[in-house]
Amino acid sequence: MSENCEFTKVLEILGGKWKPSIMYQLFMNGTMRFSELQRALPEITKKMLTTQLRELEYHDIVNRKIYMQIPPKVEYSMTEHGSSLTPVLMAMNDWGKAHLEHLHSLHGERQPEQEVVSENVNNDIVEIEAK
Amino acid sequence: MSENCEFTKVLEILGGKWKPSIMYQLFMNGTMRFSELQRALPEITKKMLTTQLRELEYHDIVNRKIYMQIPPKVEYSMTEHGSSLTPVLMAMNDWGKAHLEHLHSLHGERQPEQEVVSENVNNDIVEIEAK
DNA sequence: CAGCATCCTTATTGATACTG
DNA sequence: CAGTATCAATAAGGATGCTG
Numbered sequence: 159m160s161e162n163c164e165f166t167k168v169l170e171i172l173g174g175k176w177k178p179s180i181m182y183q184l185f186m187n188g189t190m191r192f193s194e195l196q197r198a199l200p201e202i203t204k205k206m207l208t209t210q211l212r213e214l215e216y217h218d219i220v221n222r223k224i225y226m227q228i229p230p231k232v233e234y235s236m237t238e239h240g241s242s243l244t245p246v247l248m249a250m251n252d253w254g255k256a257h258l259e260h261l262h263s264l265h266g267e268r269q270p271e272q273e274v275v276s277e278n279v280n281n282d283i284v285e286i287e288a289k
Numbered sequence: 290m291s292e293n294c295e296f297t298k299v300l301e302i303l304g305g306k307w308k309p310s311i312m313y314q315l316f317m318n319g320t321m322r323f324s325e326l327q328r329a330l331p332e333i334t335k336k337m338l339t340t341q342l343r344e345l346e347y348h349d350i351v352n353r354k355i356y357m358q359i360p361p362k363v364e365y366s367m368t369e370h371g372s373s374l375t376p377v378l379m380a381m382n383d384w385g386k387a388h389l390e391h392l393h394s395l396h397g398e399r400q401p402e403q404e405v406v407s408e409n410v411n412n413d414i415v416e417i418e419a420k
Numbered sequence: 421c422a423g424c425a426t427c428c429t430t431a432t433t434g435a436t437a438c439t440g
Numbered sequence: 441c442a443g444t445a446t447c448a449a450t451a452a453g454g455a456t457g458c459t460g
Contacts, residue, residue, distance in 0.1 A: 164385025165378055166309040171388070173304050175453070178297040192422055203454060208423060217388070218395055229421045230460085239391055242384065247296055249380040253373065254295025257302070257348070260370055264349055306433070323442055334434060339443065360441045361440085 168246075171217050176202050176210045181236070181247070184220060189235040219243065299377075302348050307333050307341045312367070312378070315351060320366040350374065 172178065176199065183198050184190060190198070195207060202210075211234060214220040219240035225231040236243075303309065307330065314329050315321060321329070326338060333341075342365060345351040350371035356362040 163313060164382050164389065165313055168381040168385040168388070169300070169303060169309055173300060178300055182294060182296060196422095203456095204423070205425095205455085206453065209453090218391065224422095228460085230423080232422060239388070242387065246377075246380040246384050249377040250299040251295050253377050254299040256373065257299070257370075258295065260349065327442095334436095335443070336435090336445095337433065340433095355442095359440090361443075363442060 171213075171219075172243075172246075174210050174213065176206055177214060180207075180210055180214065181219070181240070181243070184234060184236045184240075185244075185247070189223075189233050192232050192234070195234065214240070302350075303374075303377075305341050305344065307337055308345060311338075311341055311345065312350070312371070312374070315365060315367045315371075316375075316378070320354075320364050323363050323365070326365065345371070 179199055179202075180195065183195060187194075187198075192207070195211075196202070196204070199207070211220060211222070215222050218237050221235050221237045221240075223233045223235070225233070310330055310333075311326065314326060318325075318329075323338070323342075326342075327333070327335070330338070342351060342353070346353050349368050352366050352368045352371075354364040354366070356364070
């Protein structure tokens, strides 16, 4: 049951190549039309933008407001429930910045040293059986 | 540059089918051997456990301590840097619980109602050109 | 304008067998 | 015990064209 708390599920909900960027846009700009999102995220395709938005909508993170008119107009925005993600995103963002600096000091050049503890055991049985 | 802050990158680091579970185990149990993790996560294969651990290690989130002995013994634990993820995980966990309840009230049965705003425009041009 | 349908490519995950 | 290597299956993402 609680093999890993809710943590895994949240990652699944937030995961997806473009979801973070979409949420970021909506947080910054409030309400945006489909085409505005496309302009803001030039590399995403229409298909992906649609599917990622639909998933976010399914989880009640973004709101989809359809204007019945020609030409069509659809506006997206964070729902109230989606806005409750703010502390999560803030925490991730803060950690991300610290992490980046930290990694630079580590991976600036090389791998982190392997920590090898040579106990060269005599308390443990060498039991590699031959075939 | 800052199209989406650090948010996307953090998701990439934390993303992976088993990483959350692994981190959770290490947070709860402190130090664990490879085989202990396997027992705790019965569905993960050795290959996946290895690769996910290696990725976490690369980002200095988990520590790998090798005992040079026969039979081999390797212990994993959260690094100090990895422990700094605690606020992030807590935030996600809290949100996850609230989210779960929230979703039950929504998706208990049906899709959320489409919010359709019928403005039936007259301020916008109907410009669907015929072929 | 805001999609959906189809087909295709790449990435992630998994099964299985072998090794120091 | 703690892996690696190889191959197979699945899932995620992308290109392109069509539609109301």
